[in-house]
Amino acid sequence: MSLLLDVKDLVVRFYTQEGTVYAVNGVSFELEEGETLGIVGESGSGKSVSSLALMGLIPSPPGKVESGTVMFEGRDLLTLKPDQMRLIRGKEIAMIFQDPMTSLNPVLTIGTQITESLKLHEGMNTSQSRKRAADLLDMVGIPDAYRRLDDYPHQFSGGMRQRVMIAMGLSCNPKLLIADEPTTALDVTIQAQIIELVKQLKDEFNMAMIWITHDLGVVAGIADRIQVMYGGRIMESGSSHEVFGDSRHPYTEGLLGSLPRLDSSGEEKLTQIEGSPPDMRNEPVGCPFAPRCDVREELGLEKCWDERPPLETVPAASGDGAHVMSCWADIREGVA
Amino acid sequence: MSSQVMTAEKRKSLDENDVILEVTDLKKYFPISAGIVFQRQVGAVRAVDGISFHVVRGETLGLVGESGCGKSTTGRTILQLYRPTEGSVRFEGQELSTMAGNDLRQMRRRMQIIFQDPFASLNPRMTVGSIVSEPLQIHKIYSNKKERQQYVEQLMEKVGLNPYFINRYPHEFSGGQRQRIGIARALALEPSFIVADEPISALDVSIQAQVVNLMEELQDELNLTYLFIAHDLSMVRHICDRVAVMYLGKIVELGPVDEVYDNPQHPYTQALLSAVPVPDPQVEENRQRIIISGDLPSPANPPTGCNFNTRCPVRFDLCFEEPDPPLIEVRPQHYVSCHRVT
Ligand SMILES: Nc1ncnc2c1ncn2[C@@H]1O[C@H](COP(=O)(O)OP(=O)(O)OP(=O)(O)O)[C@@H](O)[C@H]1O
Ligand SMILES: Nc1ncnc2c1ncn2[C@@H]1O[C@H](COP(=O)(O)OP(=O)(O)O)[C@@H](O)[C@H]1O
Ligand code: SF4
Ligand SMILES: [Mg+2]
Ligand SMILES: [Mg+2]
Numbered sequence: 314m315s316l317l318l319d320v321k322d323l324v325v326r327f328y329t330q331e332g333t334v335y336a337v338n339g340v341s342f343e344l345e346e347g348e349t350l351g352i353v354g355e356s357g358s359g360k361s362v363s364s365l366a367l368m369g370l371i372p373s374p375p376g377k378v379e380s381g382t383v384m385f386e387g388r389d390l391l392t393l394k395p396d397q398m399r400l401i402r403g404k405e406i407a408m409i410f411q412d413p414m415t416s417l418n419p420v421l422t423i424g425t426q427i428t429e430s431l432k433l434h435e436g437m438n439t440s441q442s443r444k445r446a447a448d449l450l451d452m453v454g455i456p457d458a459y460r461r462l463d464d465y466p467h468q469f470s471g472g473m474r475q476r477v478m479i480a481m482g483l484s485c486n487p488k489l490l491i492a493d494e495p496t497t498a499l500d501v502t503i504q505a506q507i508i509e510l511v512k513q514l515k516d517e518f519n520m521a522m523i524w525i526t527h528d529l530g531v532v533a534g535i536a537d538r539i540q541v542m543y544g545g546r547i548m549e550s551g552s553s554h555e556v557f558g559d560s561r562h563p564y565t566e567g568l569l570g571s572l573p574r575l576d577s578s579g580e581e582k583l584t585q586i587e588g589s590p591p592d593m594r595n596e597p598v599g600c601p602f603a604p605r606c607d608v609r610e611e612l613g614l615e616k617c618w619d620e621r622p623p624l625e626t627v628p629a630a631s632g633d634g635a636h637v638m639s640c641w642a643d644i645r646e647g648v649a
Numbered sequence: 650m651s652s653q654v655m656t657a658e659k660r661k662s663l664d665e666n667d668v669i670l671e672v673t674d675l676k677k678y679f680p681i682s683a684g685i686v687f688q689r690q691v692g693a694v695r696a697v698d699g700i701s702f703h704v705v706r707g708e709t710l711g712l713v714g715e716s717g718c719g720k721s722t723t724g725r726t727i728l729q730l731y732r733p734t735e736g737s738v739r740f741e742g743q744e745l746s747t748m749a750g751n752d753l754r755q756m757r758r759r760m761q762i763i764f765q766d767p768f769a770s771l772n773p774r775m776t777v778g779s780i781v782s783e784p785l786q787i788h789k790i791y792s793n794k795k796e797r798q799q800y801v802e803q804l805m806e807k808v809g810l811n812p813y814f815i816n817r818y819p820h821e822f823s824g825g826q827r828q829r830i831g832i833a834r835a836l837a838l839e840p841s842f843i844v845a846d847e848p849i850s851a852l853d854v855s856i857q858a859q860v861v862n863l864m865e866e867l868q869d870e871l872n873l874t875y876l877f878i879a880h881d882l883s884m885v886r887h888i889c890d891r892v893a894v895m896y897l898g899k900i901v902e903l904g905p906v907d908e909v910y911d912n913p914q915h916p917y918t919q920a921l922l923s924a925v926p927v928p929d930p931q932v933e934e935n936r937q938r939i940i941i942s943g944d945l946p947s948p949a950n951p952p953t954g955c956n957f958n959t960r961c962p963v964r965f966d967l968c969f970e971e972p973d974p975p976l977i978e979v980r981p982q983h984y985v986s987c988h989r990v991t
Pocket of ligand 5: 722
């Protein structure tokens with residue numbers, strides 16, 4: 314496998330009337346060809362902003378990518394001109410969002426919306442692109458696809474709209490698909506349909522994928538690697554087996570402990586993380602999790618407040634050394 | 650005879666004969682009208698279409714199912730926020746569906762609701778103190794202002810809010826704190842029964858456990874009974890004693906949580922549970938998913954025969970020919986409505 318995407322030291326801020334929002338504060342990660350990376354974290358932790366930044370989609374103003382590089386196939390995407398970026402978006406990198414209703418144009422038919430990108434990127438004519446659009450809808454499991462090309466988005470259910478988005482995303486055979494909470498608004502039975510579909514298509518198309526979610530269950534089933542975000546930073550990252558089976562970071566530990574399990578009777582009290590997520594308008598110093606961290610409290614670590622812990626290889630991790638975390642506590646073998 | 654039954658949730662022992670709520674053949678239809686000048690009814694949304702169940706004092710009954718299957722309508726119709734189209738709701742021995750005026754107002758003190766969205770459900774122009782004490786004022790409890798304030802401060806402490814913030818406004822609180830304000834308000838009139846309609850769905854994962862733990866502590870302390878409406882089936886297993894699975898306005902399966910989760914009988918319940926992702930890659934690798942195709946049919950135009958026959962992976966002739974299968978008891982306390990299960 315070879316490296317497809319290499320993000321280094323990404324910093325994104327929003328300069329709003331209520332002050333500066335420190336949305337992403339030095340995020341670095343890599344993605345191999347064909348690999349699936351799951352990005353998890355609570356709302357506001359910087360998941361969407363990081364992925365919008367690498368697609369060149371940060372609204373500016375108020376947003377600004379302050380620093381960082383995003384190497385994709387030998388080019389730094391952050392230095393590309395808007396029209397160069399437009400050619401990459403949709404063709405090489407596709408993105409699907411949480412709410413397909415807001416990303417589909419309500420006044421254009423489904424067919425028009427899919428064929429548009431086929432005409433732009435693949436140079437097809439109308440009848441070629443309609444044929445291909447119907448094939449794509451058929452592939453994502455929309456019955457009677459050719460006839461439904463002339464329907465409008467509101468005539469489709471939520472699950473079908475998300476299928477349409479996936480069909481559009483895949484229309485030009487992208488190398489990378491970024492899916493930002495694509496199933497969060499859907500019922501679990503429909504979510505299962507969509508996940509099954511995406512897994513199957515991913516193999517068929519041999520794409521790499523970034524799947525963003527706050528649902529740890531969803532990424533456990535699809536991701537090769539997991540990256541846990543908090544306060545605009547990466548707290549822990551590693552293979553999904555390591556992050557779930559041998560989590561070391563106090564935040565990951567807390568999060569996993571607070572989740573009830575479908576497959577065991579819930580007699581024990583849930584462990585809870587005290588306090589609430591950080592206000593992103595405070596300039597980040599130290600570890601963003603410090604105010605809520607019980608390990609810091611137990612060990613009386615003062616450093617956590619004013620020095621930022623680097624992302625380093627987890628000592629004595631069970632895997633291949635790709636398990637990293639950002640924490641001052643000396644956590645070995647799961648004990649602090 | 651009153652038997653002490655240990656439920657799945659071992660921290661509780663419930664008296665099976667102390668039924669606090671009995672719902673029988675409850676229906677709630679919403680009319681669909683057409684016409685500009687003369688409105689006439691052209692159909693009905695069968696949001697709740699003939700459901701029966703009971704709730705025992707001190708227990709938590711979960712209500713699960715896909716969006717639009719009628720969970721919230723069930724909760725609201727029980728509380729008489731919607732009047733039933735048909736059927737009976739008996740609460741603490743009294744029939745609510747025919748009750749009105751002052752009698753109903755008095756009964757409502759005993760039953761409260763907590764909503765999903767702590768942002769939308771609190772009046773932004775009222776302080777926490779006035780939000781929590783509003784029900785007390787409506788029901789004219791505590792004429793003495795000082796006493797009332799003391800009581801509100803006690804309530805705030807009980808739900809883990811610092812009484813120091815009594816004069817602050819909702820926007821100054823986080824989502825989890827706002828849900829605590831909603832809970833304090835619901836507790837103000839000392840209810841015995843609370844409908845919690847997706848109380849944690851809008852909260853961050855790390856905050857959900859805080860609110861669920863609080864709800865469990867309050868239940869133990871105040872002997873509260875909950876109808877817990879939720880999407881999150883893992884949380885339902887954790888917090889509930891029994892669970893009712895709804896599909897298109899009807900209950901398709903009902904039973905003790907561990908029994909239903911470990912041994913689901915209805916094909917819809919089986920598909921629903923198999924679709925829930927588990928945060929454990931090892932488990933996920935070996936999961937067998939039952940993927941059901943298609944979407945939920947419209948409750949304005951439900952299928953004839955069994956409601957689930959448009960999506961059911963194990964349907965056969967009978968499912969189209971016969972009307973809905975009745976809820977039958979397949980194991981002690983475990984009820985299923987399916988022609989395949991007899
Ligand atoms: N006031 C109303 N007027 C007309 N139809 C309604 C009304 N309230 C609910 N419905 C319809 O009744 C059905 C059941 O709705 P309900 O809100 O009870 O679903 P739910 O199970 O709570 O769904 P969710 O999980 O999305 O909250 C839906 O088809 C809904 O559109
Ligand atoms: N357009 C914007 N203007 C101002 N602040 C923003 C904007 N978009 C995102 N933010 C802020 O950036 C932070 C990270 O947001 P986001 O990446 O969307 O979080 P999530 O992890 O939920 O996807 C949050 O504090 C959010 O409020
Ligand atoms: S760096 Fe300190 S505060 Fe942050 S997670 Fe580690 S121990 Fe906790
Ligand atoms: Mg987001
Ligand atoms: Mg509802």
